[in-house]
Amino acid sequence: MNRYHRLRRVLIVCHHCLADIAYYRGGFSGRDAVFDTKSNFWRTVSGNFLDMAVLAWCKLFTNNEDHNWKRVVPAADHGAFEAGLVIAVGMTTAEWGSYIAAMRTYRNKFLAHLDSEEIMNIPQLDPAIASTIYYAEHLIAKESSLGGLAREDIDLRGRYAQCKKESAAIFSRKGCFGP
Numbered sequence: 001m002n003r004y005h006r007l008r009r010v011l012i013v014c015h016h017c018l019a020d021i022a023y024y025r026g027g028f029s030g031r032d033a034v035f036d037t038k039s040n041f042w043r044t045v046s047g048n049f050l051d052m053a054v055l056a057w058c059k060l061f062t063n064n065e066d067h068n069w070k071r072v073v074p075a076a077d078h079g080a081f082e083a084g085l086v087i088a089v090g091m092t093t094a095e096w097g098s099y100i101a102a103m104r105t106y107r108n109k110f111l112a113h114l115d116s117e118e119i120m121n122i123p124q125l126d127p128a129i130a131s132t133i134y135y136a137e138h139l140i141a142k143e144s145s146l147g148g149l150a151r152e153d154i155d156l157r158g159r160y161a162q163c164k165k166e167s168a169a170i171f172s173r174k175g176c177f178g179p
Contacts, residue, residue, distance in 0.1 A: 088131065
């Protein structure tokens, strides 16, 4: 796979991560998210968006994944990238490491394997949004081969907002949240 195609795949994963977070959050916009108690459908749909977002995010930020930033961003740029990343998410390097561990724990202990832990801690999603946008925008700014992409392929913030709005509209329809 050539460099351009690899970068395009990273951007696709970024888009999926952000869309799934937006769809998950859209279901909770402006309400207490009291789902129809007669059906688990919308609860399951919402949970699936969360799970898919975490899986996509882990592809981008956990080790040993093909789309991990450490495998995609040139090694000479790692220091600058990581410094910008922790600023973008508003964390220290240590806090960022703890956040990665929390996302990995959710993925490994509840999503992938459903281990014996009884309390599930759903990770905060604001750092996932900020880090995913940072990664994508970094690639778009630094990789000249991505210069010809269509606006919808590079406007990750706009796509997130659009997906969240769409989700909120769908979840607010009669029947999604009780009577």
